[in-house]
Amino acid sequence: MSEPAHVPVLAHEAVTALAIRPDGIYVDATFGRGGHSRLILAGLGPTGRLIALDRDPHAIEAGAALRDPRLTLVHSAFSRLGAVLDTLDVARVDGVLLDIGVSSPQLDDATRGFSFRFDAPLDMRMDPGSGMSAADWLATAEEGEISEVIRTYGEERFAKSIARALVAARQKEAIRSTGRLADLIAAAVKKREPGQHPATRSFQAIRIYLNRELEELSAVLPQCVDRLQPGGRLAVISFHSLEDRIVKRFMRDEARGEQAPARLPIPAAMLKPGRLRLVGRAQHASDAEVAANPRARSAVLRVAERVGEAAA
Numbered sequence: 001m002s003e004p005a006h007v008p009v010l011a012h013e014a015v016t017a018l019a020i021r022p023d024g025i026y027v028d029a030t031f032g033r034g035g036h037s038r039l040i041l042a043g044l045g046p047t048g049r050l051i052a053l054d055r056d057p058h059a060i061e062a063g064a065a066l067r068d069p070r071l072t073l074v075h076s077a078f079s080r081l082g083a084v085l086d087t088l089d090v091a092r093v094d095g096v097l098l099d100i101g102v103s104s105p106q107l108d109d110a111t112r113g114f115s116f117r118f119d120a121p122l123d124m125r126m127d128p129g130s131g132m133s134a135a136d137w138l139a140t141a142e143e144g145e146i147s148e149v150i151r152t153y154g155e156e157r158f159a160k161s162i163a164r165a166l167v168a169a170r171q172k173e174a175i176r177s178t179g180r181l182a183d184l185i186a187a188a189v190k191k192r193e194p195g196q197h198p199a200t201r202s203f204q205a206i207r208i209y210l211n212r213e214l215e216e217l218s219a220v221l222p223q224c225v226d227r228l229q230p231g232g233r234l235a236v237i238s239f240h241s242l243e244d245r246i247v248k249r250f251m252r253d254e255a256r257g258e259q260a261p262a263r264l265p266i267p268a269a270m271l272k273p274g275r276l277r278l279v280g281r282a283q284h285a286s287d288a289e290v291a292a293n294p295r296a297r298s299a300v301l302r303v304a305e306r307v308g309e310a311a312a
């Protein structure tokens, strides 16, 4: 049976923003099913190179079918980008793309345990070989921790009631399926948001927490800048306001450089200059793209360019 497709979001905009040089070296740190990678490869000439990472072994397996000698696929979390490039003996690259979050095949494959649309074993790990499954976490986490996770990463106002309900329920029987978790959450949510399943926010929160998604993003961004050639571009697509805030602040701070403390006039030459230049404003998907692919609704693309001297 063929697996569910992943339609790349803001694909043309993101790949155009990378301003591909045919002989350049590029990184797609979130290969997924290779939608953006294919477009990058199409812009590369025979001597260009694309290094693509994904922490999901299924994505890496699917990518092997591309059989393109210019493509190096690496099974790794992108927080290890610097170490991956060191292993490949690549000092600097001409562009990095991050299209963060989950892919459609992850959400649409019931056996991955990401979605309340199916009743399946509760897992939610992008890399099933690493870290704790959602079922194991829910079996052991303190009520306060569950509530904090659901409130922080899901911005769910009924986080406390949900956490209380989950802890009470697990005392009778462990919560090991997506269906049971969704039913328990639905019963604890006092007021439903129109058009949204009551478990949407909690499922998203648990996934973000267990996959350390915000920590991964904060860890990779400085490594991207360290590794970009001057003139090289960083393009980041995020789907959640918490992620976009991290990207926006990071790019702004890197563009600004070191600031003198208010009461201490330090000559500008002694302060570290900014390493990035912002390229354009945040971009969103067009109405036509959102109509064709509702997943694009919350996508935000931010682009910045490395400034500074060429590497020795």
Ligand SMILES: C[S@@+](CC[C@H](N)C(=O)[O-])C[C@H]1O[C@@H](n2cnc3c(N)ncnc32)[C@H](O)[C@@H]1O
Pocket (backbone or CB within 6 Å): 006, 007, 008, 009, 029, 030, 031, 032, 033, 034, 035, 036, 037, 053, 054, 055, 056, 059, 076, 077, 078, 079, 099, 100, 101, 102, 103, 104, 126, 216, 217
């Ligand atoms: C939105 S999808 C990318 C889709 C891809 N651009 C395409 O067109 O097919 C996100 C992908 O990034 C991967 N991913 C998310 N966080 C990651 C991380 N910290 N390290 C490596 N891969 C990650 C997920 O496993 C998923 O396959």
